[in-house]
Amino acid sequence: MKEQNSHKEETLKKLSGLYKDWFLDYASYVILDRAIPSIYDGFKPVQRRIMHSMRELEDGRYNKVANIVGNTMKYHPHGDASITDAMVQIGQKELLIDTQGNWGNIYTGDSAAAARYIEARLTPFALEVVFNPKTTHWTKSYDGRNNEPIDLPVKFPLLLAQGVEGIGVGLSTKIMPHNFNELIEASIAHLKGKKFELYPDFMTGGMLDVSNYNDGERGGRLRSRAKIIQKDKHTLCITELPYGITTGNLIDKIIKANEKGKIKIKKIEDNTSDEVEINIHLNNDVSPDKMIDALYAFTDCEISISPNACVIVGDKPMFLSVSEILKQNTDFTVSLLKKELEIELGELEEKWHFASLEKIFIENELYQEIKGKDSKEAVYDAIGKALEPFTKNLMRAVATEDIIRLTELPFMRISRYDRDKALENIAALEGKMEQVKYHLDNLIAFAIDYFKNIQKKYGKGKERRTELRIFDTIDATKVAVANEKFYVNRTEGFIGTALKKDEHVFDCSDIDDIITFRKDGIMQITKVEPKTFVGKDILHVGVWKKNDSRTVYNMIYREGKTGPYYMKRFAVTSITRNTEYPLASDKKGSEILYFSANPNGEAEVVSVLLKPSARIRKNKIEIDFSDLAIKGRNSKGNLVTKYAVKKVDLKEEGVSTLAPRKIWFDDTVRRLNAEGRGTLLGYFKGDDKILTINTKGEARLTSFDLMNRFDDEYLILEKWNPEQVVSCIYYDGEKDIYYIKRFLLENHLNSQIFMPSEHPKSFVEFVGTTDGCTAEIIFSKKDKEPEFINIDEFISVKGIKAMGNQFIKEKVKSINMSVPEKEPEKEPEEIIAPTNSNDESPAEGIIGDLFE
Numbered sequence: 001m002k003e004q005n006s007h008k009e010e011t012l013k014k015l016s017g018l019y020k021d022w023f024l025d026y027a028s029y030v031i032l033d034r035a036i037p038s039i040y041d042g043f044k045p046v047q048r049r050i051m052h053s054m055r056e057l058e059d060g061r062y063n064k065v066a067n068i069v070g071n072t073m074k075y076h077p078h079g080d081a082s083i084t085d086a087m088v089q090i091g092q093k094e095l096l097i098d099t100q101g102n103w104g105n106i107y108t109g110d111s112a113a114a115a116r117y118i119e120a121r122l123t124p125f126a127l128e129v130v131f132n133p134k135t136t137h138w139t140k141s142y143d144g145r146n147n148e149p150i151d152l153p154v155k156f157p158l159l160l161a162q163g164v165e166g167i168g169v170g171l172s173t174k175i176m177p178h179n180f181n182e183l184i185e186a187s188i189a190h191l192k193g194k195k196f197e198l199y200p201d202f203m204t205g206g207m208l209d210v211s212n213y214n215d216g217e218r219g220g221r222l223r224s225r226a227k228i229i230q231k232d233k234h235t236l237c238i239t240e241l242p243y244g245i246t247t248g249n250l251i252d253k254i255i256k257a258n259e260k261g262k263i264k265i266k267k268i269e270d271n272t273s274d275e276v277e278i279n280i281h282l283n284n285d286v287s288p289d290k291m292i293d294a295l296y297a298f299t300d301c302e303i304s305i306s307p308n309a310c311v312i313v314g315d316k317p318m319f320l321s322v323s324e325i326l327k328q329n330t331d332f333t334v335s336l337l338k339k340e341l342e343i344e345l346g347e348l349e350e351k352w353h354f355a356s357l358e359k360i361f362i363e364n365e366l367y368q369e370i371k372g373k374d375s376k377e378a379v380y381d382a383i384g385k386a387l388e389p390f391t392k393n394l395m396r397a398v399a400t401e402d403i404i405r406l407t408e409l410p411f412m413r414i415s416r417y418d419r420d421k422a423l424e425n426i427a428a429l430e431g432k433m434e435q436v437k438y439h440l441d442n443l444i445a446f447a448i449d450y451f452k453n454i455q456k457k458y459g460k461g462k463e464r465r466t467e468l469r470i471f472d473t474i475d476a477t478k479v480a481v482a483n484e485k486f487y488v489n490r491t492e493g494f495i496g497t498a499l500k501k502d503e504h505v506f507d508c509s510d511i512d513d514i515i516t517f518r519k520d521g522i523m524q525i526t527k528v529e530p531k532t533f534v535g536k537d538i539l540h541v542g543v544w545k546k547n548d549s550r551t552v553y554n555m556i557y558r559e560g561k562t563g564p565y566y567m568k569r570f571a572v573t574s575i576t577r578n579t580e581y582p583l584a585s586d587k588k589g590s591e592i593l594y595f596s597a598n599p600n601g602e603a604e605v606v607s608v609l610l611k612p613s614a615r616i617r618k619n620k621i622e623i624d625f626s627d628l629a630i631k632g633r634n635s636k637g638n639l640v641t642k643y644a645v646k647k648v649d650l651k652e653e654g655v656s657t658l659a660p661r662k663i664w665f666d667d668t669v670r671r672l673n674a675e676g677r678g679t680l681l682g683y684f685k686g687d688d689k690i691l692t693i694n695t696k697g698e699a700r701l702t703s704f705d706l707m708n709r710f711d712d713e714y715l716i717l718e719k720w721n722p723e724q725v726v727s728c729i730y731y732d733g734e735k736d737i738y739y740i741k742r743f744l745l746e747n748h749l750n751s752q753i754f755m756p757s758e759h760p761k762s763f764v765e766f767v768g769t770t771d772g773c774t775a776e777i778i779f780s781k782k783d784k785e786p787e788f789i790n791i792d793e794f795i796s797v798k799g800i801k802a803m804g805n806q807f808i809k810e811k812v813k814s815i816n817m818s819v820p821e822k823e824p825e826k827e828p829e830e831i832i833a834p835t836n837s838n839d840e841s842p843a844e845g846i847i848g849d850l851f852e
Contacts, residue, residue: 036166039328042161046076049075051090055130058122065087075142093177095126106204108246109246124457128457130153130154131153132340157330160177160322161178175309177202179201191451198215200213200466201465201466204241205240205465205466207226208467214321217320226240227467234286234288236282237279238276239277240465241276243305247276262297262480265283265286292709294479309325333450337443341443345440352433357387358406359422363419379407472671483510484507484509484528485500485507490503493537505541506543512528513525513527514528514541517539517592519538520584520591525544547574550571551598551600553571553598554569554594554595555583555594556623556640557584557591558593559585565593566640567637567640568636570631572633602655603656609647610644610645613643623640626654661683661685670710672708681704683828688704688720689703689719690718690719693714694714699726699752719825722747724744727769728754729764730763731762732757734762737806740795740807741803745800773817773820774817774818775815777789777808779812781810
């Protein structure tokens, strides 16, 4: 009897080898059959099977999604939930699937209704560009019962139109959706041999900074922002969302940022339905412009996206650029069009061949050869021989299949044969063949016309939704809400937010930097903490901003225990945190006698009282810090006196010694700056303001704070001159008359409306802030000569609420304005403080005459 379960027959296998093979098989399966799309049709396998199943069920009517999912399971060996989710994602992109019912909301993130309640069918676009069984390569489904496409013959850059995300084993893909019309225009440009650029476009709109897009390759970066408008002084409204963010998620982030104290809002309302509307109500003390920046800095109103274009090319994953994908998609479309033309030409040639053969067969009564034949073979042989004299001009040899078709012609067709109609039919086929051959000979032109036709038929309503903008970099420390109360114990040397029994000095945010100055001349900068020891005898503690050159510190100090006294002015623009910097002297016993921090470079006058001494004629010195140059913090400063000082008293508050700030407007990021980017607006100081005037007849005065936003389009954006008259021509839609008015703006920051008419057809024709403007009126009547008007002479200056004077009653074709060039603002003289080449020398003219 044979021994059962013999150990001798067993063989050993290493587990490491099994795992290696199995893992490789699994990784290949996930990458090729689940996660990564094909470059040719832009579909993942589940998406391709859904589209094939829908085409299989297509009859022009809506099908229940549950039925489509069930049919798809013949091809996709997974559960119905994954198929339903994939189908909903395709449907929400509104390109391939015509949906009916509740398919969810891309704005709110609400999910679709159950598959049994919603319906779908293919769009006309999908039917035209996605399917063609004649050019499709097929393979067996997983169970071998059905055929499914390897790739669908998509004649459009669908992958870039829809975008895709997927995570495989060891790699992932993230391709952004792009604009339908821009993709077609880029394909046409490629076919013409021209350069093109492609940038993402999202259904949720928003704004997008593509300066680091890197053509969609790995390492690129996008910044996507919500569109935020200011409804009024206390209300902001989010009207468009960043890519991939829903209103629910965004509101949660805003609420969390508010709870953490990063931002300060009163309440938030979500009124989103077909359009996004999130209203954010602000407290009275919150700046709307600063809050917009804070929303971008601390919430998902701005997100960063890292694209990664990985696709399946053949049987391998490849990392490509968006431009390369577009080129390959376009070339693939051209090859499909060529294949379709070749198939069409072959079909036309077959029709022509049989129509010609039929004509020969009937006209020459070759059907008579059938008589007397007792078998099919004899009939076929007799007809074949009878046809031989007439087949010289045919495109190919006569095959047995042709003869069989001839013998199967109905008797009625033979008896009613019309020679003229047959000739017309053959001529029409020849015309179609010539047309197809022409298209094949001019394939690129044919492909261009194909793309143009697609755009004409389906491009309407697919305009760009996402605005391309270059974003400014928001400094979070400048927009963070001062949510922490900061305290100091000057004697013991502690600072922090937890010292609630000690002196409260200011409110700050938890991401601010704190600067401290001690009596011994040591400066230090630390982060905001509950309790930090910085050293005893604190003179000053404040919030420090990096690169702040306008905050100037004035100080008088003694070098060592008995050394001379020096004075210095300096700014602190950069440091290393938690490092002690000696600003007075390294000598032991150095001490600060007077210190002041001046946020706008103020320079005060102080009285230095000396201790009585026989060598001193006067014991009181007056020092004006405006006579002292602003130098680096390491500067020793100018000598005050070598004699002992009793005390230093403030005599007179100071004024700013800094020159007016030069302010530019950068139209790219729609922000002000002091770095020379964009258009110079002028030299600003104190209460100077910026004037903006928009097309709605609204003038607004704003401060020159660099945090202000100017996202709207303005007719005028300039430095405001309170004495400059504003001239305006506007059309009153209700009265159908043009008016001219001149007025001065009032000095307040509220919106000032100068166009009285609120009629929807009213509009501002011209507004200017330059004297001497003239208008040339071109009338609609051809026989009426143009008229010239000097606006300054036409009407005197009136109030901003005045309607103005009507200046023309006839119908106007156009108004041509002549505006004198405005003289540029003269650069103000800069206040230059005296400097000494030797910091240790006495300040001559200040204290030199006080000594014997």
